[in-house]
Amino acid sequence: MPDAWREIPPTAGLPLRASDLIPRSGKTLQDAVAAFLGVPAVQLECSGTAALIVALTALMRHSPRRRRVVLPAYTCPLVALAVMHCGLTPVLCDVRRDHFDFSPEMLASLVDDETLAIIPTHLGGRVADVTAVNELARRYQATVIEDAAQALGAQWHDRAAGTAGDLGFFSLAVGKGLTLYEGGVLFARDDAMRRQLREESRRVAPFRPGWEIRRSLQLLGYTAFYRPSALRYVYGRPLRRALAQHDLTGAVGDDFPGPIPLHTLGGWRRSVGVNALKRLPGFIAMTTDQAKQRKTIIESIEGVTVIGDPDGSRGTWPFFMVLMPGREARDAALGRLWTAGLGVSRLFIHAIPDYPSFAAQFAGADVPNARDFAARMLTITNSPWLGEDDFQRILATLGEAVTS
Numbered sequence: 001m002p003d004a005w006r007e008i009p010p011t012a013g014l015p016l017r018a019s020d021l022i023p024r025s026g027k028t029l030q031d032a033v034a035a036f037l038g039v040p041a042v043q044l045e046c047s048g049t050a051a052l053i054v055a056l057t058a059l060m061r062h063s064p065r066r067r068r069v070v071l072p073a074y075t076c077p078l079v080a081l082a083v084m085h086c087g088l089t090p091v092l093c094d095v096r097r098d099h100f101d102f103s104p105e106m107l108a109s110l111v112d113d114e115t116l117a118i119i120p121t122h123l124g125g126r127v128a129d130v131t132a133v134n135e136l137a138r139r140y141q142a143t144v145i146e147d148a149a150q151a152l153g154a155q156w157h158d159r160a161a162g163t164a165g166d167l168g169f170f171s172l173a174v175g176k177g178l179t180l181y182e183g184g185v186l187f188a189r190d191d192a193m194r195r196q197l198r199e200e201s202r203r204v205a206p207f208r209p210g211w212e213i214r215r216s217l218q219l220l221g222y223t224a225f226y227r228p229s230a231l232r233y234v235y236g237r238p239l240r241r242a243l244a245q246h247d248l249t250g251a252v253g254d255d256f257p258g259p260i261p262l263h264t265l266g267g268w269r270r271s272v273g274v275n276a277l278k279r280l281p282g283f284i285a286m287t288t289d290q291a292k293q294r295k296t297i298i299e300s301i302e303g304v305t306v307i308g309d310p311d312g313s314r315g316t317w318p319f320f321m322v323l324m325p326g327r328e329a330r331d332a333a334l335g336r337l338w339t340a341g342l343g344v345s346r347l348f349i350h351a352i353p354d355y356p357s358f359a360a361q362f363a364g365a366d367v368p369n370a371r372d373f374a375a376r377m378l379t380i381t382n383s384p385w386l387g388e389d390d391f392q393r394i395l396a397t398l399g400e401a402v403t404s
């Protein structure tokens, strides 16, 4: 049995240290992240969503007649919200069977001369196929915006995931690896585009001291409470309350009420990011080692698969995306594990059309693979805090759920 006073987080976030909170002279965060990614420059935004909004706004200025943005039908609801925030039309592309990446056939049928952008999406550190999307986009002069919100540090062939398309963005939100509680990184391959994005950002995301104070306090809270003994209270308790009320989207934080905050990312939080980023490569190496061993063990359970990476790429491992043979087995496993404090959870609860707030926008959407993926997938944390006994207990429960 796990210690009742511990709660393992559902993703392996990089813990912050008190010493990270003290600014040091040296590189700026944008230069440090650019060096980490191996690109000339990036710009910082207050969230991944804000980075996407800045990108889309700049693209609209260029191509005002292109109104359609293609995204996967299983992704973060904030992506669809960002597209709608810009007054653009989100177009859902179903995923491949048993995967989160675009169905290539459906994607080819959706992209046309009115497509402004296509958003291939790397989920849970796993990398999506960007090459095929790049080729298709070029044919119609659409722009590829990689959503690497969950993939900072992942590698797509010889490049960092998120830097293989025309534009790309990363999230520094809580739960996504390196975090400033909220934050975003925006990349553009083209020099002129980078200048436009900087200008657009000044228009779209002004300095708002109220937001910066709030986020700074939240970041202090993260630093203090991101440990198993404290997560019981700040993560576990609200989770159990939401599940007791059958509020699944509340349980995973899929609800995004109100307008999308748009503001700058302040200097103190940037300095925290510079300090923490130094430990990210080592943290990724350690969690990758653990993941390689545990992935094979999870997959030894009959009927259970773990999403991996395409040849030539190397993702990061914040958690495992585990596909169960059916919805019943998935729900049976989660019924016992979701509230057990072991870091077993779900990613996005629904395929995009099945969120009540999107029902009108996507009425009649035909995305069976995305729905099946949402119904059969659960996540197992790859946090270093998940000990061997706890991991064995998860395996035993999965095994029982599959055979019962």
Ligand SMILES: *Cc1c(COP(=O)(O)O)cnc(C)c1O
Pocket: 047, 048, 049, 050, 075, 076, 078, 079, 121, 122, 123, 147, 149, 150, 170, 171, 172, 173, 182, 183, 184
């Ligand atoms: C979290 C997330 C976003 C949005 O990033 P924020 O920093 O939370 O605004 C976009 N896409 C995906 C796939 C995400 O997981």
